Amino acid sequence: MAKKKIGIIGGGISGAALSYYLSLYTGEAEIVLFEKGRIGCGTTAKSAGTVCLFDDSLNNRYWDVRLYGFETYLKMEQEEKGSAGFDQTGTLVVAPHEQEEQRIKAGIALAKAAGYSGEYITDKARIKEILPDINPDNILGAGYTKDDGYFDGTMISNTFVKKMQANGGTVKIGTEVTEIIREGDTAVALKTADGTRWDFDVIVDCTGPWSRFTGELVGLDVPIWHTKAEAFFLCPPTKRPGYVFPVLKYPAFYALRAGENVFICKSHLSMNLDDPMHAGQWDPDKLPQTGGTDDYFIEFLFEQMDSFVPGLADSGLVSSWLSYRAEPRDFLPIVGETPVKNYLLATGYGGNGVIEAPAVSRDLAKFIMRGESTMLLEEWAFKRLLK
């Protein structure tokens, strides 16, 4: 049987994971992954990499997606320490209102059902024991598990690609896709910046925030917007505080430890795609490596810290970065077939690409190799956005 030739554009966590899951169809797929920079150097490199058992980032409706992502990385880390960059700090998810309380409690029940620990704590003294920096006065309670933490998206992407190469796949780094060739309504080949033509049976666009540009190459309007993810590295007033700083989730921001510093980022759910201050359609190539954050963000951060985590309000500002999350209107990924035949998408992961990439890639690989869809692919299909 002839091998199916598959070209993947983009070596972030989306393209890297997909290339690996396809390579599991031993001897059936000929995979080439094109990355214009280095593996995991785009949005993935600026990610917080949290895959928490219960929080607000991905609706509990997609619990299985979350659990599958978490366990995939856990196994990766067990196989080779450091290969997923796991830092098991645990997570404290804070509930300022009843609405969050309900969601957290459901998350805890789901985590427990899968065999993980989790508790909803209302004893303020106990919450302060877990994180002394916090002000527990204006909250109802907090969910806590010691079992999860954060991963390193770039490490994971490189591990996926290494495994894919071991299974016979090819990766082309420093190779930009500059042209996509169509015959009628079908994508048949692509060209790279050096002028080489590559023929494929299937091309998958995994370029995240660049998808609008790659989409244009094939005459496709990829309906994604960019939301600004603004992140800061803080140097807390007390070095080596004598406790483990957990992943800390509030509705409007989240924080995690990064060496001796704290990484802090605004939650994506507070964003509005029609608000030019937070969202728009920009050129990700123009993003500076560090800096670029908005001044208002400092004020936002200070207000949040002052009322919720006063222990961090006098932290030093070490550095900051701005990044774009690729978001469709409904904040869910775009996966699978498009109006252009044989041109598929695995993009629009927004603020959850690390969590979602394993489950999506597993299902999409099956669809590409066997033509069998799944419920997840149906829900996250391009066609929902055409309505």
Added chain:
Amino acid sequence: MKIAVLIKQVPASNDVTVDPQTHCLIRENAEMTVNPSDLNAITAALALKQQAGGTVTVLTMGPPDANKALRTALAMGSDEAWLLTDRCFGGGDTLGTAKVLKAALAHTGPYDLVLAGDASSDGATGQVGPMVAELLGLPCATDARKLELEGGKLSVLRQWKIQKVRVRMSLPCMATVGLGSNQPVLPTIRSQMKANKVEIPTLTNQDLSLDTAVIGMPGAKSLVTDTLAREGSHRKAEMLTGTPEEIAKRIKELMDEEGER
């Protein structure tokens, strides 16, 4: 003690382009930051203020968005900031810049001590500080590593070629502070937020009344005619990727190649 610190806003990364016609840096798209050794100068000033009391005033000449650098300086603990901005200041050489800075120091001063970073990361001439000192008639020590007040004098430990030299100057005086000579103070979220709200006063040439023939583009005595890469700098950096074994093999190859040269 009144201390002034002269600072400059520079592109944050090396990723800047040079205009082929004017040979000036194209700064429009670049993310800007405080020149690294200026952070050392501000930090040294704040330490002296802590020792002797007084105030730290920062000044920068630049476009209106250079305010950002001044706000960083305020957030680090400086007391006041001045922005020197006027179309006629732009496009000047180091001497033109020094003239503007000197006039601004005279306007806002007098100061007991003037500090600056020893060189900017973009222009890297190291000339502006000593020129300002000369124009003000002040003694000046360059590349200061350590500054201390001793009996009303400023004692400066400075790097001179491979050795350290101690210089004692009576006040008022000037010093340029070396990159990496101290650990720059970090702004905190609280202080940065406060600094972002400060109204920063501006000085234009209306305030300074400089002869426009001796500053800016018309006053420039030096003209950049070309920019050349240093010999050997055509060699490209290579990012080594792959498994640890592959990377180790490549390092060995590179070392062998270098050895053969």
